[in-house]
Amino acid sequence: MEAFEYARPTSKEEAVKLLAGTWGETEVLAGGTDLLSLMKDYASNPKRLVSLSGIAALKGISSQPDGDLRIGATATLQELIASPIVAKQYPALVEAAHGVRSPQIQSLGTVGGDLLQRPRCWYYRGGHGLLAQHDGKSLVPDGENQYHAILGNSGPAYFVNPSSFAPILIALGAKVRVHGPSGAREVELSKFFRTPSSESEREYDLKPNEILTEILVPAPGGAKMAVYEVREKEALDWPLAAAAVVLNTSGKTVKSARVVMGHVAPIPWPSPEAEAALAGKTISESVADEAGKAAVAKATPLSKNAYKVQLARVATKRAILAAAGGA
């Protein structure tokens, strides 16, 4: 890891003043479970770290007067798991946090950091840049792409979004609040992630001198929800494919559904096709299976990741069944 300057402000306004206007000059430090590893691998070489650990306003999980759930950007996964409000109203968020099996990561890692963790693409981590390009051409399509994207992969990015929380938070209609030099703004989480088109862009809608301050999740109002992940290892790893499902039902009939897949594309991947396949239906094994099939109908696997198409299909099917099953 390169040497860097360190500052620990106590307000978000101060934090923003300490950040540079260009990516790479400075980095924001939350739990550090991702950032320090990136720095040790020289995938990130900031000249200054701005720690968020001293900013009380970014902490905590609470119900807002309007019924929204407010998750402070630096609330830890452990706090989310322990929160009675979350357990009662958003069981799928707790499931997502449990998916990150390591208690050590749960006690340091923050929800904001989970959303903003950088891709696990081994070309990126190995120093080939976010887009893994050599002479203007990506190394991924002809390379070791077994963990890469099967959707939204027409280039130039082939990595997958690594966050376990993004799909379920998007399915729940969450927004994020961001603080920058000109104050606060809110963004729908469904519009927050994007596929970078050049090395100088990031995979999310944040400027270098902005910080994520909180995540706002609307009251679920009786919606049924679940996440389902397919993993290679039981712990200390990221899912190969995952799906998050939120069902609004009337009796046994699905009025509307939100289906968002994870680890299949450079951004969390909503599936209007699967949502359409569920609307107006009563959930059964075959309805869930059809929706899973619809979710991956447009998949365009790379040379070594066709197996992920089946995993994403099954993850979607099982998430639908789990959501309908109550939980």
Place this chain on the structure above:
Amino acid sequence: MSRKKDKLARPPGRGSVSRRDFLRGAGVAVSGGLIAGETTKARAAAGATTPILGPGKVPITLRINGKPQTLELEPRVTLLDALRNHLDLTGAKNVCDRGTCGACTVILDGDPVYACNVLAIEAQGRNIQTIESLTVGGKLHPVSAAFVEHDAQQCGFCTPGFVMAVKAFLDHHPNPTMESVEKGLGGNLCRCGTYVGIRKAALQAAKSVKGGLHNA
């Protein structure tokens, strides 16, 4: 492309940060240059009042096993390196240095963390507990004793991290089951495959702790 070698062996205080380049980029007001090895003085960025520390050595006070210790460290030094390389507390092991194995597990304010994931400077003001604190007057902690009894190690390299993970788990879950132990120790790897012994040791330690065989 950064296929660089680890630069930790570099003389202290001489990071690759070109101060002049950075000033241009980030608008930072600095007084005085940086002398190798000298503790850097705090400064502030334009318009901000928060002190900026480093990249050279700065005084860092850590409360380890109940005792405050002050060191001079660069901000980039991890808690794991501070313990092992500067305080001679070599119980926590450096295996992956990337938060993916658990060998460096210590307890921070009651919760298990990977010491390789924490900067020493960020651990200030918190209670850091390392495996060195578990043996009091030559008497093993019930968790360590249960590891011995159940032959819960082979090469032993993962053991200190596992012992701390078990201790933290039992502190929060005094009535564990085999299933909850298996899940609760999901943050530690053992390449020799001693999981069965470790899980049995955890269950036995839970009983001993309740029976009052307690050290720390």
